[in-house]
Amino acid sequence: MRFEVLKAALKDGAAARVGRLAFAGRTPIDTPNFLGVTSRGALPHVTPDNVDKHLATTGAFMALEDFIERPQQYLKRIPPIYATPTTKKHSTRLHSFTALPQSVTTVLNTRRIPAVPSPMGNTNASVSVFTSTGFQALTTKEYLSAVQTLRPDIAIPPADLTNSPITPNSKRALRMAERTDEWVVEWFSELSESSSPPTTFAPILPISYSIQWEYVSRLAEDYLPTAQLSGLAIHDPDLLPDLAEHCAPLLPLPRLSLADPRTPHHILRQIALGIDLFALPFINTISDAGLALSFTFPPPPAPSPENTTAPGPQPLAVDLSLPQHAASLAPLTPIRTCPCYACTAHHAAYVHHLLAAREMLGWTLLQLHNHAVVAAFFAGVRDTLAQGGPEAFEAAARQFALAYEPEFAEGVGERPRARGYQYKSVGGGEGKRNKPAWGKLDGEGAEGAQAGEKGAEV
């Protein structure tokens, strides 16, 4: 791995910066930038050929918990992904199993983001993870061995997290820091034998700096000089000022945010704090809600003060389920220049129809569009930083805050058929949200029966 900071603020400490993260054989990632968040190794609704052809996304976030379920009848089976043969074109098991294009940089974590909280909790030697067959313990040793087998470009060591919105009390927080510290020590000591150790981004916990300072100092003192530590995986970007103040040697490392920013406003704030790379689960959620992102950076110029008919803040996304899109042959959103496949080969009316008809292609097209909008947003951020420096970025970010509404609308459309055990504990269940489909008189369960299948497929 090679990370270059191309342009940073002159002031001391952590702040917005432009950089480039490069892995041999992968498309270099210009930062600030984002990773697509995969589910079970797939970018939701997007087949690998479309990832290759139609997404500018150059990185993929993956969770080991998506690959290691133990089906009831086959409790002893070894996760198949560990045995995947590699090929010249798919030179790592992770790429080979998921068929992701070789150009895509992979990041492996124990858990998804957001992670479903476990009722069992972690132990001294294991993280409790949620698979398609339920909660199970993933030992730190198994995870370490998985990382060496699968060879992600970036590996994030296990962190002791509660995955709960409730702030842990200081006793629990201290244990989180101590356990993560022990696990990271174990991680680097086991890997010191490895001939090609993975690129490691160590977790920075979502607890105050004063509680985890020993752990963070160890990272800086023990693993930075040896070049074993290559980056930081940050669960709470608000710790960055403390990090800058107390642990300046860590500053040149690339910083990946796992803090799940909900909107582009949150992203801009984290960029200003010094985040280089984001895992952005909200893009998938927005697509499932039938929303097409419609923001740009820098934002459109503010209307002149004398223009009294000026519109207020614009929505961050267009709800394509709304009836006004039914016959619109325009691109999906007011971003008329969106270069994505959905906006160039199709139009709003088609996506509206697909959402109304609950056709899966609707969500595919929204994924292609939404990833393209976020990619263009980050390109705009980089250009602004590169050309105008942090002042221009801050000015444009202030303008962005005025130009767009603070949150996403909910989206009136029905979500895709509940396809994920992954979602059952988050978001309150799609089953209730969606009305039953009409006209299913011929029975979905008539598997393989051809009789009565003439004609139509619902």
Add this chain to the structure above:
Amino acid sequence: MASNRTFTSPALAFELVARCSVTRARASILTLPHGTVNLPIFMPVATQASLKGLTPEQLEGTGCRLCLNNTYHLGLKPGQEVLDAVGGAHKLQGWNHNILTDSGGFQMVSLLKLANITEEGVRFLSPHDGSPMLLTPEHSMSLQNSIGSDIMMQLDDVLVTTSPDKARMREAMERSVRWLDRCIAAHKNPDTQNLFCIIQGGLDLDMRRECCREMLARDTPGIAIGGLSGGEAKDDFCRVVAACTELLPDLKPRYVMGIGYPEDLVVSVALGADMFDCVWPTRTARFGNAITKHGVLNMKREMYAADFGPIEEGCGCQCCRPIEEDGAMGITRAFVHHNAAKETVAAHLLTLHNVWYQLNLMRQAREAIIEDRFPAFVKEFFGNLYADRSSYPSWAVDALKGVGIDLLAT
């Protein structure tokens, strides 16, 4: 207008390229308003103007140049008004190749329990609000004109072939002929859209023949054999197809509606049919099933969890071709197994594979016909599908024997 090899009508040209010297199989070229397609052909069903998660670009990548839309569904969503406003179904779905639409009648009968057929049309209750609605031949034509399909189907009076009511069957057949006349009269764009008739008559071969004669007298540019795939015995199905193709002119396309099992396609080609459609290949993909030359494999079975081979060895689809080849994805059975019923991507991948399989099966049949080795192709096909000859289905053996292929001979 017809020469001895080609037939042209305002919106269609049919050229007979080759004929099997043993069976009734034919290879031909059908030119439609949105381009040329080679027959025999399998047409995937994009019911609601979308083929189950595939982008039109991906569908094009399978080699598909003619797919189905369903009139009944498009009439509900997006509705005729929107279809008119956007300029038809090709524009709606960004598909610059051909579209065939059904009349909408079959869906009413099969999806809606309360459909009631009178001379005027099909009466049913709106799935939106339960209000009574009526689909007439005129309304079906009007909808299909708004859709702008390259091939439209007449509204017919569909009855399950297994119905024991002979009088009702005759009534349905005769009414279908009368409805064809009303469809022809109501069709607004005969220069840009083709209207095909549908031969009815249940399993009664004489009634089928009578229907053929009546329909042929109306001289539509193409002919469909309807009312099959409703649960009749396969022997009966083959007898009906054979009885109809015997009477049909050489220089018009023949479409057997609603069939899609690979055996059914191969046998029907041998019996002289050219065009087929069915939702089975795409529906079964969503249940985790892959169609292969050795039969249907369910990727959800544990035996595929660590199977790193392609979905089908030797398959030329984008999923299965080796990753080292250009544009290939290098999808393994293990990956499909991993995501079957869990991520939509697995269904999309199997849909891509299954559609490609069906199209390729017809491409191979066509090549075999042109090279006059179709009987050998049929034997190889059944040899791959079944472990031994004793398990060949007797309906297929009998039907093929009727056109000169003895599957059981060595």
